Amino acid sequence: MDESWTRAKGVFATLAGPPVVWLVAFFLIPLGIIWAFSFGENASLTQIAINGTFSNYAHAIKPLYLGIILKSFWFAALTTVLCLVVGFPVAVAITFASEKTKAWLLLLIMLPFWTNLLIRTYALMAVLRTEGYINFTLGFLWNGVAHLAALFGYHAPAFTPLELLHNNFAVVFGLVYVQLPFMVLPLYAALDRLDRSLLEASLDLGAGQLTTFARVVVPMAMPGIVSGVLVTLIPSIGAYLTPDLLGGPSSQMIANVIERQFKTANDWPFGAALSFLLMYMTFVAIAVQAMLARGRRSARA
Amino acid sequence: MTAVAVARKAPPGPLEYLRRWPIQAWLVAVAFFLYAPLITLIAFSFNDSRRNIVWRGFTLKYYAQTFADSDLIAAFGNSLTIAAVSTAVSVALGALTALLLWRFKFPGKPALEGALALPIVVPEICMGVAMLVFFTQVMPWPTTLIWPLNLGAIIISHISFSFSFVAIVIRGRLASFNRELEEAARDLGAGEWRIFWDVIMPHMRPGLVAGALLAFTLSLDDFVITFFTSGPDTTTFPVKVYSMVRFSVTPEVNAASTILIVLTVALTAIALRLQGADVARAEMGEGL
Numbered sequence A: 001m002d003e004s005w006t007r008a009k010g011v012f013a014t015l016a017g018p019p020v021v022w023l024v025a026f027f028l029i030p031l032g033i034i035w036a037f038s039f040g041e042n043a044s045l046t047q048i049a050i051n052g053t054f055s056n057y058a059h060a061i062k063p064l065y066l067g068i069i070l071k072s073f074w075f076a077a078l079t080t081v082l083c084l085v086v087g088f089p090v091a092v093a094i095t096f097a098s099e100k101t102k103a104w105l106l107l108l109i110m111l112p113f114w115t116n117l118l119i120r121t122y123a124l125m126a127v128l129r130t131e132g133y134i135n136f137t138l139g140f141l142w143n144g145v146a147h148l149a150a151l152f153g154y155h156a157p158a159f160t161p162l163e164l165l166h167n168n169f170a171v172v173f174g175l176v177y178v179q180l181p182f183m184v185l186p187l188y189a190a191l192d193r194l195d196r197s198l199l200e201a202s203l204d205l206g207a208g209q210l211t212t213f214a215r216v217v218v219p220m221a222m223p224g225i226v227s228g229v230l231v232t233l234i235p236s237i238g239a240y241l242t243p244d245l246l247g248g249p250s251s252q253m254i255a256n257v258i259e260r261q262f263k264t265a266n267d268w269p270f271g272a273a274l275s276f277l278l279m280y281m282t283f284v285a286i287a288v289q290a291m292l293a294r295g296r297r298s299a300r301a
Numbered sequence B: 001m002t003a004v005a006v007a008r009k010a011p012p013g014p015l016e017y018l019r020r021w022p023i024q025a026w027l028v029a030v031a032f033f034l035y036a037p038l039i040t041l042i043a044f045s046f047n048d049s050r051r052n053i054v055w056r057g058f059t060l061k062y063y064a065q066t067f068a069d070s071d072l073i074a075a076f077g078n079s080l081t082i083a084a085v086s087t088a089v090s091v092a093l094g095a096l097t098a099l100l101l102w103r104f105k106f107p108g109k110p111a112l113e114g115a116l117a118l119p120i121v122v123p124e125i126c127m128g129v130a131m132l133v134f135f136t137q138v139m140p141w142p143t144t145l146i147w148p149l150n151l152g153a154i155i156i157s158h159i160s161f162s163f164s165f166v167a168i169v170i171r172g173r174l175a176s177f178n179r180e181l182e183e184a185a186r187d188l189g190a191g192e193w194r195i196f197w198d199v200i201m202p203h204m205r206p207g208l209v210a211g212a213l214l215a216f217t218l219s220l221d222d223f224v225i226t227f228f229t230s231g232p233d234t235t236t237f238p239v240k241v242y243s244m245v246r247f248s249v250t251p252e253v254n255a256a257s258t259i260l261i262v263l264t265v266a267l268t269a270i271a272l273r274l275q276g277a278d279v280a281r282a283e284m285g286e287g288l
Helices: A005-037 A055-060 A063-095 A099-114 A117-128 A133-151 A168-192 A196-204 A209-220 A222-237 A241-246 A254-263 A268-300 B002-009 B021-046 B061-068 B070-103 B109-121 B124-138 B149-174 B179-187 B192-221 B224-229 B237-245 B251-287
Strands: A040-042 A048-050
Touching (some): A005 A048, A005 B070, A005 B109, A005 B124, A005 B149, A005 B192, A040 A268, A055 A063, A055 A268, A063 A099, A063 A168, A063 A222, A063 A254, A063 A268, A063 B021, A099 A168, A099 B021, A117 A133, A117 B021, A117 B237, A117 B251, A168 A222, A168 A241, A168 B021, A196 A209, A222 A268, A241 A254, A254 A268, A254 B124, A268 B124, B021 B251, B061 B070, B070 B149, B070 B192, B070 B237, B109 B149, B124 B224, B149 B224, B224 B237, B237 B251
Antiparallel strands (some): A040 A048
């Protein structure tokens, strides 16, 4: 394994050529252009002058946009916490299920994850809208209760549907719906590797289920928790479709602002700066995870 | 029989969490949360009512309307074409990448590995706008080309985000290759190509299939990146559905979505079946 490239230069060039050329031409160059644009200005309607200005970044941290960036982060953090709370018991149940049940439960979690994101978001629109299934059910119950109340001479007001769609609640609800499998799978992977005899020892020695959970399971599952948090947090910060379809005017996230700069507002340099701020946030999150992982490894050594 | 009955009645063991009712209730609630929206979506595609909230009887008319909608069918054809071409190229590029990283050590290897991880971690929106700018400023893709050449910009973008995933899958498969087979072939006088085709390739094949299915699903699923690279004449199925769902919930969208759900679930089932068979074969091979 790991033959030196000088031993078979022809083979090396054949293998390396196409992927490297593709990666540079159709991935790194496009990203590089966006990066360059983030230091430029609109010179005319179609020309962008790249003059090394930081004005786009300065613009991006004005209160209006900083607020949107912080809100994106807040939505993503809330989504991550909710996914962790909802997903942990599921991961525990999968881990300690019999082999056959385990396969079915994993399929249960992963099937929605393979369904198109747009379709899942659309399905939520049908559930949450004012004439959607939740409001229909609530209205039905309300009318039932009102009929009953009318028998006793009390006239209840007509049912007013709850506003569940096009607000911040819908965005977080949608993000949790979409991201939950991403959280459960790494948690399960970490819990599955866990040494069960330690749990049994803890329970045998008199610690309750909750103490065992807090002092044994959670510390040992920490790598899985961290990677679950990461794979939930990163796509949530940059989510476009969920806030676009489920959110209202005040629940726009950073990706929606970026889209607007490129598609309607035609301020590409500013959109480019916002894109790179989002990328930097992603890289910081990954770096933090790498540092945590290294810290744990050296602590154990 | 009695033993089973007794075992069922015994209180759950300390680690049998699945037999505790709070965990069971939690699982049922999560399954309801995940599936109720999708199941109602599918069920109401057969509902004979435009309001789409009360059940008014079974109908297939929305499927008939979906199939009669030539724009939607064209978008569906585009999606399948894009997925097929981008899968073929992604598998080729992914296989080359995997073989390169598996076989050689060379200066710049960590940098290349890092660069290959980028398409996986970069937020979709960033990649979408990068592709938009690239295909308007640097390499404007002629939209007047005949079909399917006019889909080039979308296909290129899809390959760029899929082939790293494919490379990871194939590299994982190659890790289990026994290098002695390659050395034996070399000793017996086989050339590079012969070794690749007759020795490495048969081992790599399940990885290629799994990678291909992954690339196909990724391409079929993608909305955000396609949204930025598609034009008025080059819409894909998700982009078309997006324009339909933006303002209203209609039974036609339910029908179109159901078709796509069935397609992805079928593909996934095939992938699982193949990978399951692959694992089984690998275990048997080790047994020999």
